[in-house]
Amino acid sequence: MTMTLNVAATASGTTYRVGSEVGPLRQVILHRPGREMMRLTPSNKDDLLFDDVLWVSQAQWEHDRFAQVLRDRDIEVLYLEELLAETLENLSARRHVLDRVLDERIFGLGAIDALRNHADNLDGAALASVLIAGITKGELLEQIVEPDSVALGTMRTDDFVLAPLPNHLFTRDTSCWIYDGVAINSMRKVARMRETVNYEAIYRWHPRFADGGQHVWSTGSDEGAATVEGGDVLVIGNGAVLVGLSERTSPQGVERLAGRLFAEGSAEHVIALEMPKARAFMHLDTVMTMVDQGSFTKYAGLGMLPSLSIRPGRTPKELSVTRHPAEDMHGVIAGALGLADIRILTTPQDSHAAEREQWDDACNTLAVAPGVVVGYERNVATNTYLRSNGIEVLEVPGTELGRGRGGPRCMSCPTIREEI
């Protein structure tokens, strides 16, 4: 099968496109853990989707090592907080974000104007910092006179007026590039919903992306319950996309995404895998990632999954959907790639060891080129097994970073990959 190559180029000539999972990576968005991580406590970590609190300076060191491994391969690293700060210098972008974040139904009639005035007076960097790290009542009242507000009046000094967004660390999930466009995702969990608004502003107003001609497959604000999270989306190439119907990504979300990809001719086959709905398997990339053309890591405990092949229907409004039994899982993926079979790399180890390494993101590798991946150093058995199968593994530390249950793939949003 041959597809026309759709590309998106900015006025400055940069071409944003992610045509596969493994094409040489050229540019990526990361988020260095910052003040928002200082907000995590044993009592709020579950609501904020973390399994433990972090030693923040160590997490920053680990993250810097990750970024350096990427830079050493000539991959440009963009930082989310800098993109957001620059974006918020634009008044339309600022209005977009603040209109959505500072909602009177959340903050109350008495506080909303004072909050809006305060936010409007911050420069881009300060506002980005508040949007990511949140703000407590005490911090706010160091900067403004307390308004007459029942909502604020009934809060304790250390309560969050605006909650922190520690999961911005996982830049993969909130926006993901699929061929010549970007999906700005509607998130399943409340703790992550505000992340979407930040990306909407960045992709629409930041000079790097504005007028880039890229398709926008979805904007989370408009998608509601039709959720898709980028960890569930694998751009496997050949005009195909593999999507996990997981705890986070809904069937409706996949249908909307497929319809838009097909309408623009950017993809012609979406395979939806019916995954178990469990936190340990929260996204497809926690159990399966692509490490080379036709080769995938796969967690032993995942087994075979039923799938649905989604293709364009007879009219732009229709989809053609075929169900496949679990035993056909690998064959369906191979077929979409135009291959007779795919290579599945499942580390041979007992089920306890396998479960432990999966929890520590052994399968969550980030390919930086065909057959070259970044993985956490702690997953010794998996890294050894991948190497014995010809995959180069660039190891990074992840003792602290992993406490949010995400590895190198989760922590990266590729924006440019070379074609293969």
Ligand SMILES: NC(=O)NCCC[C@H](N)C(=O)O
């Ligand atoms: N793709 C991924 O699996 N991302 C990891 C997200 C972890 C984050 N704490 C979450 O629960 O959403």
